[in-house]
Amino acid sequence: MKHQWLRWILVGLCGVLAIGGATVVLRKPEPPPYQERIYASTEGVRMAYRLYVPPNYDATQKYPLVIWLHGSDAIGTDNLKQITGYNDAGTRVWTVHWKGFPTLVVAPQSYERYWSLHPSPLPAEEPLVMNIVAALEREFDIDPDRIYLAGQSMGGFGVWEFLEQRPDFYAAAVALCGPVGPGMISDAHTIAHIPVWVFQGAKDDVVSLADVRSMLESLRMAGGHPRYTEYSNLGHVIGPASFAETGLLPWLFAQKRNVR
Numbered sequence: 001m002k003h004q005w006l007r008w009i010l011v012g013l014c015g016v017l018a019i020g021g022a023t024v025v026l027r028k029p030e031p032p033p034y035q036e037r038i039y040a041s042t043e044g045v046r047m048a049y050r051l052y053v054p055p056n057y058d059a060t061q062k063y064p065l066v067i068w069l070h071g072s073d074a075i076g077t078d079n080l081k082q083i084t085g086y087n088d089a090g091t092r093v094w095t096v097h098w099k100g101f102p103t104l105v106v107a108p109q110s111y112e113r114y115w116s117l118h119p120s121p122l123p124a125e126e127p128l129v130m131n132i133v134a135a136l137e138r139e140f141d142i143d144p145d146r147i148y149l150a151g152q153s154m155g156g157f158g159v160w161e162f163l164e165q166r167p168d169f170y171a172a173a174v175a176l177c178g179p180v181g182p183g184m185i186s187d188a189h190t191i192a193h194i195p196v197w198v199f200q201g202a203k204d205d206v207v208s209l210a211d212v213r214s215m216l217e218s219l220r221m222a223g224g225h226p227r228y229t230e231y232s233n234l235g236h237v238i239g240p241a242s243f244a245e246t247g248l249l250p251w252l253f254a255q256k257r258n259v260r
Contacts, residue, residue, distance in 0.1 A: 031084050032092040034107065038079070039132045047128045048079035048109040051136070052095060054102040062143040064171075064253060065136065066094060067129065068107040069151030069158040075110050082109045089239035090152055090176070093249070101249045104140060108132060115151075115158030117165055126158075126165055145171060145257040152176035152239055153206070160184045160215070163191045170194055172255035176242050177204055180211040185218050192224030195255045199242040201234035227251070 034050035057063065068090055074081035083091040087107075094105045108129050117126045136142060149170050151159040156178015163173055164187050172195040196219070200212050209230075219226045229245065231238055242248070 029088070031080065032088070032095045034083050034091065034095075034105070036079055039108075039128065039135065041123075041128065041131060043123075045123045045128065046077075047111070047125070047132065048077050049132055050079065050083050050091075050107040050109075052091070052105040052107075053140070054094075054098040054104070056098065056102055057104075057140075059141055062141050062146075064103045064146035064148060065133065065142045066103055066105045066148045066150055067133065067162075068105060069115055069149070069155030069162070070107065070110065071151075071153030071155050072113060073153075075113065075154075077109065077111060079109055082107045086237070086239065087152070089243045090150060090155075093243040097249055101253050103253070104136065104142065106132060106136060110154070110158075114154060115161060117161055126162060129162075130166075146253070146255070147257070148172050148174070148252055148255070150174040150176075151178065152242075153178065153236065156207075157181075160191075163194055163196075167191050167194065168257070168259045171257040172196065172252055174242075174248070174252065175199070177201060177207050177236050177238055178212075179207050180215040185211070185215050188215060188218035188224075189222035192219050192222035193258050193260050195225070195227075195258075197227040197229070197248065197251065199229050199238055200231070201236060201238045202230055202232045203235040206236045 034052045037049050037051055039047045039049060070082040070087045073086050091107055094103055110125055112122050116124050118124050147170055149159050149162055156175040159173050159175040159178055163170060167190050174197050176199045216226050216228055231241055
């Protein structure tokens with residue numbers, strides 16, 4: 001048949017692969033089981049977010065809350081990218097280990113770069129995230145001493161910004177491949193009391209490895225004890241490796257807020 005190869009290309013594009021007589025249908029993984037929600041402020045500013053509630057949620061008990069800050073690839077308003085694709089590892093890990101580490105997880109979606117603390121010119125996002133958290137505290141029984149912050153890339157940058165904005169609010173934080181600015185390094189002493197675990201790829205061509213190491217050194221000099229995992233063979237994409245670390249969840253959920 002003329003141009004028969006076109007048929008096979010179309011079959012491949014449909015995601016069907018024949019192996020040893022068996023037909024395998026390739027599908028995108030289903031998004032992790034998060035509720036789709038929209039927050040609207042009294043001024044009418046809207047922020048899309050996703051919420052995960054563990055299947056064993058019991059309203060008579062207090063639960064930790066994880067705030068997930070996505071990377072720049074998920075900026076928008078579709079309310080899906082922040083829990084899929086590059087961000088899948090950072091949002092799925094909690095849903096996989098819900099029996100051993102039940103927690104609520106909120107994944108807001110940024111509508112501009114850097115998880116802004118100040119209007120520029122759109123409304124600042126950090127206060128909106130805090131408003132969402134406050135609303136969740138009214139809806140669910142959340143332990144105020146076990147609110148955790150986690151983020152990667154742009155979200156890792158947001159982790160440092162959010163911590164320095166509210167140094168007595170969070171119990172601990174996880175920062176993956178997050179850019180670090182000079183101001184963050186000089187202000188590191190304000191958050192040295194907060195347990196943090198930093199993950200970084202040594203071959204990262206987006207984030208300065210020297211800046212990340214300087215931030216860690218500033219925390220140590222201020223009396224902090226940050227944990228640090230550096231992947232010598234990885235670049236900027238380190239989410240799957242970081243969230244596969246078996247010690248991460250036990251460490252994180254053992255932390256409780258330590259007010260200065």
